[in-house]
Amino acid sequence: MKYKSQQVAYWFFALSMLLLALQIVYGFIMGFAHMGFDGLHEIFPFNTSRAVHTNLLVVWILSGFMGAAYYIIPEEAENELVNVKLAYIQLITLALVGVVAIVGYHFNYWEGRKFLEIPRPLDYLVVINVLTFLGLILATLYKGKKRTTTSLVLTMGLVFAALLYLPGMIWFDNQTMDSFFRWWVVHLWVEGVWELIMGGILAFLLIKITGVDREVIEKWLYVIVGLTFISGILGTGHHYYYIGVDKTWLIIGGIFSAMEPLAFLGMALFAVAMYRKGEKSIRIKLP
Amino acid sequence: MLSKSQARTFFLGGTVVTFAILLGLSWNSLSNAVPKQTHEENLTEQVVRGKHLWESNNCMGCHTIFGEGAYYAPELTKVIDRRGEPFVKAVLTSKAPWAPNGRKMVAYGFSDNDADDLIAFFKWIGEVDLNGFPPEPDLKQ
Ligand code: HEM
Numbered sequence: 001m002k003y004k005s006q007q008v009a010y011w012f013f014a015l016s017m018l019l020l021a022l023q024i025v026y027g028f029i030m031g032f033a034h035m036g037f038d039g040l041h042e043i044f045p046f047n048t049s050r051a052v053h054t055n056l057l058v059v060w061i062l063s064g065f066m067g068a069a070y071y072i073i074p075e076e077a078e079n080e081l082v083n084v085k086l087a088y089i090q091l092i093t094l095a096l097v098g099v100v101a102i103v104g105y106h107f108n109y110w111e112g113r114k115f116l117e118i119p120r121p122l123d124y125l126v127v128i129n130v131l132t133f134l135g136l137i138l139a140t141l142y143k144g145k146k147r148t149t150t151s152l153v154l155t156m157g158l159v160f161a162a163l164l165y166l167p168g169m170i171w172f173d174n175q176t177m178d179s180f181f182r183w184w185v186v187h188l189w190v191e192g193v194w195e196l197i198m199g200g201i202l203a204f205l206l207i208k209i210t211g212v213d214r215e216v217i218e219k220w221l222y223v224i225v226g227l228t229f230i231s232g233i234l235g236t237g238h239h240y241y242y243i244g245v246d247k248t249w250l251i252i253g254g255i256f257s258a259m260e261p262l263a264f265l266g267m268a269l270f271a272v273a274m275y276r277k278g279e280k281s282i283r284i285k286l287p
Numbered sequence: 288m289l290s291k292s293q294a295r296t297f298f299l300g301g302t303v304v305t306f307a308i309l310l311g312l313s314w315n316s317l318s319n320a321v322p323k324q325t326h327e328e329n330l331t332e333q334v335v336r337g338k339h340l341w342e343s344n345n346c347m348g349c350h351t352i353f354g355e356g357a358y359y360a361p362e363l364t365k366v367i368d369r370r371g372e373p374f375v376k377a378v379l380t381s382k383a384p385w386a387p388n389g390r391k392m393v394a395y396g397f398s399d400n401d402a403d404d405l406i407a408f409f410k411w412i413g414e415v416d417l418n419g420f421p422p423e424p425d426l427k428q
Contacts, residue, residue, distance in 0.1 A: 243417065
């Protein structure tokens with residue numbers, strides 16, 4: 001570790017693993033219910049287990065992304081995190097909001113909108129939490145010595161992820177509109193901006209591990225995230241086939257979402273190719 | 288060979304162009320298709336109350352509507368057509384867990400009014416033009 005403040009990443013990762021373990025417990029509860037063993041129905045009705053299972057998934061991924069950013073940004077920007085204490089407060093409040101949401105799901109306190117079950121009042125707390133996180137990242141980057149492509153792609157992914165949370169908070173009376181904008185959050189996260197974040201993390205790791213020239217890795221990073229957006233943004237249409245909008249989406253969604261795997265394949269090929277390239281000029285020294 | 292700045296142009300250009308198309312198509316769908324296909328004029332206060340109940344109880348955590356939700360309990364888009372109003376009302380007002388095939392539904396025990404609101408919501412949902420969803424069962428087989 002080059003910078004002391006990178007240590008916060010450890011606790012985000014620990015939280016992430018804890019939530020993953022809990023997610024799997026709820027996954028089993030659901031799995032058993034599917035098989036007909038629903039003895040815990042009174043305490044864990046299926047919709048409770050499901051909301052907990054999928055929301056934990058989202059929170060542990062976000063916690064992992066945040067931890068990764070707290071690790072990567074100082075190293076890329078060559079600057080300590082501007083405020084370590086605030087980063088810990090952000091971690092704890094994130095965990096608290098998560099716990100309140102999950103407890104609430106056991107007491108019929110939620111918004112039954114697939115994947116976005118967190119009730120509106122808690123949404124605002126999430127927004128404040130994420131703004132704190134982004135503030136720390138952006139300030140560290142701004143005051144740092146360097147602004148590398150890797151750190152910019154990562155940061156761009158994080159900022160867009162935050163912005164895209166907002167369409168999910170608009171209230172609609174019309175179920176079709178509700179569903180339409182719900183997918184702006186869910187699809188554009190999962191098949192869009194999350195790949196920017198993962199691409200940034202991957203590029204950072206490849207630069208560290210393979211010793212391949214940064215310029216080469218970052219060039220291909222642009223290609224990968226370009227492919228992701230070109231296929232993924234209009235690929236959102238595959239959620240619009242049967243929700244009460246026009247048939248244009250059947251064509252647009254069909255074509256572009258068929259291209260989505262290319263971006264993911266590209267990401268895998270990229271990692272393998274850079275690793276091979278690195279092997280030739282071996283310089284691997286693990287920390 | 289591709290240079291880094293060309294790669295960046297590919298990324299930024301692709302993003303701006305596809306996002307602009309998404310916005311254009313969305314605007315078109317929301318202003319032209321949605322009012323017609325969903326019969327927005329039928330979106331009464333009762334339907335909206337029903338939607339609220341649908342959400343505040345997370346019915347989507349077991350069922351699907353428009354094919355969206357969870358895969359534990361039946362699709363409900365055309366439930367009024369399939370079962371009729373009295374049946375649906377009985378399910379909603381039941382004080383004991385409804386479990387026709389062994390799987391238990393939460394016993395909500397809705398009041399008459401709430402059940403009517405949900406039924407109004409289902410009726411509205413059932414009339415939305417979903418480009419052919421859900422498919423008719425193939426009776427020839
Ligand atoms: C042993 C581990 C796991 C078990 C037993 C399990 C079980 C389940 C079950 C039974 C459902 C059912 C949903 C339904 O019928 O509506 C489900 C949904 C889901 N699970 Fe898991 N799961 C496990 C691990 C995971 C992991 C590790 C992830 C992601 C990292 C994950 C992500 C999801 C998602 C996204 C859904 C919702 C799918 C959808 O409706 O589109 N699960 N899981």
